[in-house]
Amino acid sequence: MRVRDAVEADGGRLAALAEVPAEVMTDVVHDRTVSVAEADQKIEGFVGFEADEETVYVTHLFGTKSACKRLMDEPIRFAERESMPVEILLPEPEEDTAEVVENVGFEESDSGPWFDGQRTRRFRLENPEKEK
Template sequence: MRVRDAVEADGGRLAALADVPTEVMADVVHDRTVRVAESDGEIDAFVGFEADEETVHVTHLFGAEAACEHLLDEPIRFAEREAMPVEILLPEPETDIVAVAENVGFEESDPGPWFDGHRTRRFRLENPTTETE
Protein backbone atom coordinates (compact mmCIF):
# COMPACT_ATOMS: atom_id res chain seq x y z
CA MET A 1 0.00 0.00 0.00
CA ARG A 2 1.30 3.40 -0.99
CA VAL A 3 0.29 6.57 0.88
CA ARG A 4 0.53 9.95 -0.83
CA ASP A 5 -0.96 13.44 -0.82
CA ALA A 6 -4.25 13.75 -2.66
CA VAL A 7 -4.31 15.88 -5.79
CA GLU A 8 -7.21 17.56 -7.54
CA ALA A 9 -7.34 14.79 -10.15
CA ASP A 10 -8.27 12.34 -7.35
CA GLY A 11 -11.55 14.21 -6.76
CA GLY A 12 -13.76 11.80 -8.67
CA ARG A 13 -12.56 8.71 -6.84
CA LEU A 14 -12.65 10.45 -3.44
CA ALA A 15 -16.19 11.64 -4.16
CA ALA A 16 -17.23 8.09 -5.02
CA LEU A 17 -15.76 6.74 -1.76
CA ALA A 18 -17.46 9.46 0.30
CA ASP A 19 -20.69 9.42 -1.74
CA VAL A 20 -20.61 13.20 -2.27
CA PRO A 21 -20.38 15.42 -5.37
CA THR A 22 -16.95 15.74 -7.00
CA GLU A 23 -16.96 19.52 -6.42
CA VAL A 24 -17.18 18.93 -2.67
CA MET A 25 -14.07 16.76 -2.72
CA ALA A 26 -12.20 19.31 -4.83
CA ASP A 27 -12.77 21.83 -2.03
CA VAL A 28 -11.67 19.31 0.60
CA VAL A 29 -8.42 18.60 -1.27
CA HIS A 30 -7.70 22.34 -1.39
CA ASP A 31 -8.77 23.21 2.16
CA ARG A 32 -7.42 20.32 4.25
CA THR A 33 -4.57 17.90 4.44
CA VAL A 34 -5.77 14.87 2.47
CA ARG A 35 -3.80 11.65 2.14
CA VAL A 36 -4.78 8.65 0.03
CA ALA A 37 -3.87 4.98 0.25
CA GLU A 38 -3.58 3.18 -3.03
CA SER A 39 -2.66 -0.26 -4.23
CA ASP A 40 -2.10 -1.24 -7.84
CA GLY A 41 -2.70 2.38 -8.82
CA GLU A 42 -6.24 2.42 -7.38
CA ILE A 43 -7.23 4.61 -4.41
CA ASP A 44 -8.55 2.34 -1.66
CA ALA A 45 -9.17 4.96 1.05
CA PHE A 46 -8.51 8.53 2.10
CA VAL A 47 -8.25 10.64 5.22
CA GLY A 48 -8.74 14.39 5.49
CA PHE A 49 -7.73 16.38 8.54
CA GLU A 50 -7.08 19.87 9.83
CA ALA A 51 -5.96 21.41 13.10
CA ASP A 52 -7.03 24.33 15.19
CA GLU A 53 -5.07 25.70 18.15
CA GLU A 54 -6.00 22.77 20.41
CA THR A 55 -6.97 19.67 18.43
CA VAL A 56 -6.34 17.78 15.21
CA HIS A 57 -9.73 17.06 13.60
CA VAL A 58 -10.18 14.11 11.25
CA THR A 59 -12.87 15.42 8.91
CA HIS A 60 -12.99 12.60 6.36
CA LEU A 61 -12.20 8.89 6.59
CA PHE A 62 -13.57 6.66 3.85
CA GLY A 63 -12.61 3.45 2.11
CA ALA A 64 -11.33 -0.03 2.91
CA GLU A 65 -10.99 -0.68 6.64
CA ALA A 66 -7.35 -1.80 6.60
CA ALA A 67 -6.35 1.20 4.50
CA CYS A 68 -8.31 3.58 6.77
CA GLU A 69 -6.58 2.17 9.83
CA HIS A 70 -3.22 2.73 8.17
CA LEU A 71 -4.20 6.25 7.09
CA LEU A 72 -5.11 7.31 10.62
CA ASP A 73 -1.37 7.23 11.33
CA GLU A 74 -1.12 10.46 9.27
CA PRO A 75 -3.13 12.77 11.57
CA ILE A 76 -1.81 10.92 14.63
CA ARG A 77 1.80 11.64 13.64
CA PHE A 78 0.93 15.29 13.10
CA ALA A 79 -0.79 15.43 16.51
CA GLU A 80 2.23 13.84 18.19
CA ARG A 81 4.56 16.50 16.80
CA GLU A 82 2.23 19.25 17.97
CA ALA A 83 1.37 17.58 21.34
CA MET A 84 -2.34 17.69 20.53
CA PRO A 85 -5.21 15.22 20.85
CA VAL A 86 -7.02 13.92 17.77
CA GLU A 87 -10.80 13.90 17.31
CA ILE A 88 -13.03 12.29 14.77
CA LEU A 89 -16.80 12.66 14.35
CA LEU A 90 -18.50 9.67 12.80
CA PRO A 91 -22.10 9.54 11.62
CA GLU A 92 -24.27 6.84 13.11
CA PRO A 93 -24.28 3.93 12.38
CA GLU A 94 -20.78 3.84 10.79
CA THR A 95 -19.79 0.64 12.60
CA ASP A 96 -16.92 -0.28 10.26
CA ILE A 97 -15.12 3.04 10.68
CA VAL A 98 -15.93 3.05 14.43
CA ALA A 99 -14.09 -0.28 14.67
CA VAL A 100 -11.15 1.22 12.76
CA ALA A 101 -10.97 4.20 15.12
CA GLU A 102 -11.19 1.98 18.20
CA ASN A 103 -8.52 -0.38 16.84
CA VAL A 104 -6.12 2.57 16.59
CA GLY A 105 -6.86 3.69 20.16
CA PHE A 106 -9.66 6.26 19.84
CA GLU A 107 -12.24 6.23 22.62
CA GLU A 108 -15.80 7.48 22.39
CA SER A 109 -16.24 10.73 24.30
CA ASP A 110 -19.18 13.17 24.30
CA PRO A 111 -22.02 12.69 21.85
CA GLY A 112 -21.28 14.45 18.59
CA PRO A 113 -23.45 17.13 17.02
CA TRP A 114 -26.30 16.49 14.60
CA PHE A 115 -25.20 16.83 10.98
CA ASP A 116 -27.60 16.79 8.02
CA GLY A 117 -30.28 15.29 10.26
CA HIS A 118 -28.04 12.48 11.52
CA ARG A 119 -26.51 11.97 14.94
CA THR A 120 -22.71 11.78 15.11
CA ARG A 121 -20.42 10.09 17.59
CA ARG A 122 -17.26 11.81 18.83
CA PHE A 123 -14.08 9.76 19.26
CA ARG A 124 -10.91 11.15 20.79
CA LEU A 125 -7.31 10.07 21.11
CA GLU A 126 -5.83 12.07 23.99
CA ASN A 127 -2.19 11.00 23.89
CA PRO A 128 -1.52 9.92 20.34
CA THR A 129 1.31 7.60 19.54
CA THR A 130 2.08 5.78 16.31
CA GLU A 131 3.30 2.70 18.15
CA THR A 132 0.10 0.93 17.05
CA GLU A 133 1.63 0.35 13.60
Protein backbone atom coordinates in the same frame (compact mmCIF):
# COMPACT_ATOMS: atom_id res chain seq x y z
CA MET B 1 -0.36 -0.22 0.38
CA ARG B 2 1.18 3.14 -0.46
CA VAL B 3 0.05 6.43 1.13
CA ARG B 4 0.55 9.73 -0.67
CA ASP B 5 -0.81 13.26 -0.67
CA ALA B 6 -4.03 13.71 -2.60
CA VAL B 7 -4.04 15.82 -5.76
CA GLU B 8 -6.90 17.52 -7.54
CA ALA B 9 -7.04 14.76 -10.15
CA ASP B 10 -8.05 12.32 -7.37
CA GLY B 11 -11.29 14.24 -6.80
CA GLY B 12 -13.54 11.92 -8.81
CA ARG B 13 -12.47 8.75 -6.99
CA LEU B 14 -12.59 10.47 -3.59
CA ALA B 15 -16.08 11.75 -4.36
CA ALA B 16 -17.20 8.24 -5.27
CA LEU B 17 -15.84 6.85 -1.98
CA ALA B 18 -17.52 9.60 0.05
CA GLU B 19 -20.68 9.59 -2.07
CA VAL B 20 -20.57 13.36 -2.62
CA PRO B 21 -20.26 15.55 -5.74
CA ALA B 22 -16.76 15.75 -7.25
CA GLU B 23 -16.59 19.54 -6.77
CA VAL B 24 -17.02 19.03 -3.02
CA MET B 25 -13.95 16.80 -2.93
CA THR B 26 -11.96 19.25 -5.04
CA ASP B 27 -12.58 21.85 -2.33
CA VAL B 28 -11.59 19.37 0.39
CA VAL B 29 -8.30 18.58 -1.38
CA HIS B 30 -7.55 22.32 -1.52
CA ASP B 31 -8.70 23.23 2.00
CA ARG B 32 -7.44 20.34 4.16
CA THR B 33 -4.56 17.93 4.45
CA VAL B 34 -5.72 14.90 2.45
CA SER B 35 -3.88 11.61 2.01
CA VAL B 36 -4.88 8.65 -0.13
CA ALA B 37 -4.05 4.97 0.21
CA GLU B 38 -3.34 3.12 -3.02
CA ALA B 39 -2.99 -0.54 -3.84
CA ASP B 40 -2.05 -1.54 -7.38
CA GLN B 41 -2.41 2.14 -8.41
CA LYS B 42 -6.07 2.17 -7.30
CA ILE B 43 -7.23 4.47 -4.52
CA GLU B 44 -8.56 2.30 -1.68
CA GLY B 45 -9.36 5.11 0.77
CA PHE B 46 -8.59 8.61 1.95
CA VAL B 47 -8.32 10.71 5.09
CA GLY B 48 -8.75 14.46 5.41
CA PHE B 49 -7.85 16.44 8.50
CA GLU B 50 -7.25 19.94 9.81
CA ALA B 51 -6.13 21.46 13.08
CA ASP B 52 -6.90 24.46 15.20
CA GLU B 53 -4.74 25.67 18.10
CA GLU B 54 -5.74 22.78 20.35
CA THR B 55 -6.96 19.72 18.39
CA VAL B 56 -6.46 17.81 15.16
CA TYR B 57 -9.85 17.04 13.56
CA VAL B 58 -10.28 14.14 11.16
CA THR B 59 -12.97 15.45 8.80
CA HIS B 60 -13.04 12.64 6.25
CA LEU B 61 -12.25 8.93 6.49
CA PHE B 62 -13.51 6.65 3.74
CA GLY B 63 -12.40 3.42 2.15
CA THR B 64 -11.63 -0.17 3.02
CA LYS B 65 -10.97 -1.05 6.65
CA SER B 66 -7.31 -1.78 5.96
CA ALA B 67 -6.87 1.50 4.06
CA CYS B 68 -8.60 3.51 6.80
CA LYS B 69 -6.48 1.89 9.51
CA ARG B 70 -3.30 2.76 7.63
CA LEU B 71 -4.53 6.28 6.83
CA MET B 72 -5.20 7.12 10.48
CA ASP B 73 -1.41 7.12 10.94
CA GLU B 74 -1.33 10.46 9.07
CA PRO B 75 -3.37 12.67 11.45
CA ILE B 76 -1.97 10.78 14.47
CA ARG B 77 1.61 11.46 13.36
CA PHE B 78 0.78 15.14 12.87
CA ALA B 79 -0.85 15.29 16.33
CA GLU B 80 2.20 13.64 17.92
CA ARG B 81 4.52 16.28 16.47
CA GLU B 82 2.26 19.07 17.70
CA SER B 83 1.42 17.43 21.09
CA MET B 84 -2.31 17.62 20.34
CA PRO B 85 -5.25 15.24 20.74
CA VAL B 86 -7.12 13.93 17.68
CA GLU B 87 -10.91 13.87 17.25
CA ILE B 88 -13.27 12.35 14.73
CA LEU B 89 -17.06 12.57 14.50
CA LEU B 90 -18.83 9.59 12.96
CA PRO B 91 -22.46 9.35 11.94
CA GLU B 92 -24.56 6.74 13.71
CA PRO B 93 -24.65 3.83 13.07
CA GLU B 94 -21.27 3.80 11.25
CA GLU B 95 -19.77 0.72 12.90
CA ASP B 96 -16.96 -0.21 10.48
CA THR B 97 -15.20 3.14 10.81
CA ALA B 98 -15.86 3.21 14.56
CA GLU B 99 -14.14 -0.17 14.81
CA VAL B 100 -11.14 1.14 12.88
CA VAL B 101 -10.66 4.22 15.08
CA GLU B 102 -11.13 2.22 18.28
CA ASN B 103 -8.53 -0.29 17.07
CA VAL B 104 -5.95 2.49 16.67
CA GLY B 105 -6.58 3.79 20.20
CA PHE B 106 -9.49 6.23 20.02
CA GLU B 107 -12.16 6.18 22.73
CA GLU B 108 -15.74 7.29 22.39
CA SER B 109 -15.94 10.46 24.48
CA ASP B 110 -19.53 11.65 24.18
CA SER B 111 -22.38 12.16 21.76
CA GLY B 112 -21.48 14.41 18.92
CA PRO B 113 -23.71 17.08 17.38
CA TRP B 114 -26.58 16.37 15.01
CA PHE B 115 -25.53 16.75 11.38
CA ASP B 116 -27.98 16.70 8.48
CA GLY B 117 -30.62 15.22 10.77
CA GLN B 118 -28.34 12.43 11.95
CA ARG B 119 -26.75 11.92 15.37
CA THR B 120 -22.97 11.65 15.47
CA ARG B 121 -20.53 9.96 17.85
CA ARG B 122 -17.35 11.67 19.01
CA PHE B 123 -14.12 9.66 19.29
CA ARG B 124 -10.93 11.10 20.74
CA LEU B 125 -7.31 10.07 21.03
CA GLU B 126 -6.06 12.17 23.92
CA ASN B 127 -2.29 11.54 23.91
CA PRO B 128 -1.23 9.92 20.64
CA GLU B 129 2.42 9.54 21.67
CA LYS B 130 1.40 7.50 24.72
CA GLU B 131 -0.61 5.01 22.61
CA LYS B 132 2.47 3.35 21.13
